[in-house]
Amino acid sequence: MTIDYHQLADRALEGGAPSREEAAWLLDAKDVELLRLVDAAYQPRRKHFGRKVMVHVLNNVQNGLCPEDCGYCSQNRDSGAAIRQYPMKDEQEIFAEAEAAARAGASRYCMVLSGRGPNLAYTRRLAEVIAEVKRRFPVEVCLSAGLVDDEKAKILAEAGLDRLNHNLNTSERHYPEICSTHSYADRLATLEAARRNGIETCSGLIMGMGEQTADLVDVAFQLRELEVPSIPLNFLIPIEGNQVTEDGSLTPERCLRAVCLMRLVNPAAEIRIAGGREGNLRSLQPLALYAANSLFVEGYLTTRGDAARDTYEMIRDAGFEVEGNPLYDADDARHGAFRIPGGGDQLLKPEIAADPVAGQ
Numbered sequence: 543m544t545i546d547y548h549q550l551a552d553r554a555l556e557g558g559a560p561s562r563e564e565a566a567w568l569l570d571a572k573d574v575e576l577l578r579l580v581d582a583a584y585q586p587r588r589k590h591f592g593r594k595v596m597v598h599v600l601n602n603v604q605n606g607l608c609p610e611d612c613g614y615c616s617q618n619r620d621s622g623a624a625i626r627q628y629p630m631k632d633e634q635e636i637f638a639e640a641e642a643a644a645r646a647g648a649s650r651y652c653m654v655l656s657g658r659g660p661n662l663a664y665t666r667r668l669a670e671v672i673a674e675v676k677r678r679f680p681v682e683v684c685l686s687a688g689l690v691d692d693e694k695a696k697i698l699a700e701a702g703l704d705r706l707n708h709n710l711n712t713s714e715r716h717y718p719e720i721c722s723t724h725s726y727a728d729r730l731a732t733l734e735a736a737r738r739n740g741i742e743t744c745s746g747l748i749m750g751m752g753e754q755t756a757d758l759v760d761v762a763f764q765l766r767e768l769e770v771p772s773i774p775l776n777f778l779i780p781i782e783g784n785q786v787t788e789d790g791s792l793t794p795e796r797c798l799r800a801v802c803l804m805r806l807v808n809p810a811a812e813i814r815i816a817g818g819r820e821g822n823l824r825s826l827q828p829l830a831l832y833a834a835n836s837l838f839v840e841g842y843l844t845t846r847g848d849a850a851r852d853t854y855e856m857i858r859d860a861g862f863e864v865e866g867n868p869l870y871d872a873d874d875a876r877h878g879a880f881r882i883p884g885g886g887d888q889l890l891k892p893e894i895a896a897d898p899v900a901g902q
């Protein structure tokens with residue numbers, strides 16, 4: 543097959559997409575011209591987002607203790623991974639972390655909870671926390687809390703939740719290989735409940751879990767069909783003790799091609815290079831920003847401050863700029879020094895996140 547890269551870009555600029563055959567070719571073919579592919583993906587990225595990069599900060603507000611068996615997740619009931627388990631954090635801790643995220647330049651603060659899904663009482667508690675975070679800080683709030691039905695989606699919508707994250711993770715065909723306690727259909731139903739109740743959806747995938755190219759193409763087109771406006775692209779970080787481990791398919795180039803493909807199939811979506819970007823895209827991360835317009839800053843809440851500083855430097859060095867908020871302090875961000883408001887000189891304590899895959 544030969545591809546006209548200009549035509550690919552033009553189609554995306556008009557809201558179109560490559561064919562499924564072209565999509566598979568772009569992922570697999572030896573003679574793909576990588577820089578021309580990146581340039582094609584950059585055209586719709588520039589049209590919709592200019593040179594801005596949205597920064598999301600994740601907070602695991604509840605870790606572990608999950609009855610589900612998602613094999614890629616160290617919080618799953620059968621995982622032997624050593625993780626710190628804790629129930630939902632205290633509200634004050636969540637507020638302090640939300641403010642620190644805003645000061646770090648995050649435009650969105652993502653609360654992630656382990657578990658199959660919240661019950662009604664828990665949903666109401668979450669709704670109160672979400673409303674208060676939004677009242678206090680200039681960040682949009684995203685929630686990743688497992689399966690949600692219409693009743694719960696309505697409560698969350700009324701609290702002002704901006705986005706509900708629920709990743710498809712892989713194709714319908716491959717789904718039973720990674721999880722048996724809930725289905726792909728359950729995941730679709732959650733996204734539909736969110737949408738029906740006026741909450742923006744966020745849904746993406748994890749590469750490197752034994753899927754075939756056709757599975758990646760399927761999920762890219764499924765997200766297009768669902769008109770998902772926010773798509774996190776995760777790259778599996780293999781964790782000892784988990785059932786789904788490295789499949790050997792991820793090279794930096796394959797990851798970069800997948801980011802470009804996701805942009806070309808979903809031209810106007812916020813495409814995020816998410817969990818595992820550092821270790822899998824490696825030195826190609828700055829190039830990925832020409833297709834993606836969003837990333838997670840892992841690091842200051844979850845691993846090390848260095849990681850956040852490096853990320854801000856990478857954004858600037860590649861010629862992009864952070865889409866900040868009124869509390870954003872670029873100098874602080876560059877130096878990786880994020881302080882708890884009212885906490886004097888106390889630096890936020892790094893934690894080790896149990897689940898490096900962003901969102902559920």
Ligand code: SF4
Pocket residue numbers: 608609610611612615616617618619655656657658688902
């Ligand atoms: S991804 Fe979510 S539902 Fe699945 S095991 Fe992990 S915490 Fe539980």
